[in-house]
Amino acid sequence: MSTTSPLFGPRGTEAEIEEGTVFAPKFDADGLIPVVATDANTGDVLMFAWMNAEALEKTIRTGDVWYWSRSRKALWRKGETSGQTQSVRDIRIDCDQDALVIKVEVGGDGGACHVGYRSCFFRSVPVGPADGPLTLRIEDAKLPGNGHKHP
Amino acid sequence: MSTTSPLFGPRGTEAEIEEGTVFAPKFDADGLIPVVATDANTGDVLMFAWMNAEALEKTIRTGDVWYWSRSRKALWRKGETSGQTQSVRDIRIDCDQDALVIKVEVGGDGGACHVGYRSCFFRSVPVGPADGPLTLRIEDAKLPGNGHKHP
Numbered sequence A, B: 001m002s003t004t005s006p007l008f009g010p011r012g013t014e015a016e017i018e019e020g021t022v023f024a025p026k027f028d029a030d031g032l033i034p035v036v037a038t039d040a041n042t043g044d045v046l047m048f049a050w051m052n053a054e055a056l057e058k059t060i061r062t063g064d065v066w067y068w069s070r071s072r073k074a075l076w077r078k079g080e081t082s083g084q085t086q087s088v089r090d091i092r093i094d095c096d097q098d099a100l101v102i103k104v105e106v107g108g109d110g111g112a113c114h115v116g117y118r119s120c121f122f123r124s125v126p127v128g129p130a131d132g133p134l135t136l137r138i139e140d141a142k143l144p145g146n147g148h149k150h151p
Helices: A014-019 A053-062 B014-019 B053-062
Strands: A033-039 A045-051 A066-069 A074-077 A086-093 A100-106 B033-039 B045-051 B066-069 B074-077 B086-093 B100-106
Touching: A033 B045, A045 A053, A045 A100, A045 B033, A053 A066, A053 A074, A053 A086, B045 B053, B045 B100, B053 B066, B053 B074, B053 B086
Parallel strands: A033 A100, B033 B100
Antiparallel strands: A033 A045, A045 A066, A066 A074, A086 A100, B033 B045, B045 B066, B066 B074, B086 B100
8 A cells, every 4th residue: 555645755864753844654564544533622532543645645635534444445535425524624743753633523413433422432441440341331422313324 | 462351351242342331442463452642631632652451451450551662562651751640530442442542630741742742743734735745833832841751
């Protein structure tokens, strides 16, 4: 999978990568970079997904968020069929330039999770001493008209 | 690398994993799960890192955040030498149970990034039509007394 694009500069020295201003994203052995989508209005983390170079370039050029589906091995514009589109408000890259955070405006019913919640992170893990398998707590309510959504 | 722990239940059906209450985290081929740390007070994303099963179990049991360093191939308690500790306020897991978001209280000078910023995501990527390599914008100020921090 190509990891190049006319939008990406060369990976320079460690200092250039970590503190410089040349955009030089690093893709993993599968040609992917991890992406955290947050809600531009609430700041909440909505979902965690992956982009390949093509998805990242399309996202930057169009302002619509595109991901790479590892299960379907296909590029997808988020919300293409579900209506739960994501419009870019801000893209941030981390010090190592190997992870992205994207602030988005969500379209449709405002959800991001295919099982019917606003955020994929609707369950909490109990913290503290424990003996056996932990029981998750469901912290959020489903969106009205929830149901299994497509991409 | 072991991906089991007495705290983890079995991965059940897709519906059980995605909507159930059995904690059944999935680790990748390297035995790791991606972790997004957010600031419990501001909601800002601070850093993106990885945990193995042992780091996750220690984090849950102790309430201090432990990560797995892929570069150093070692477990580390965040802030061990830098003082930039992370105390767990909330752990969330996503629908697929293959990514975590942890809300943390940051110790020390309040930073999380080893190059001297509060957040690793201190640079933005310009969005829109473009021809050549993009130039990042530095959006945040360094913390007072910034400098290359250790784990």
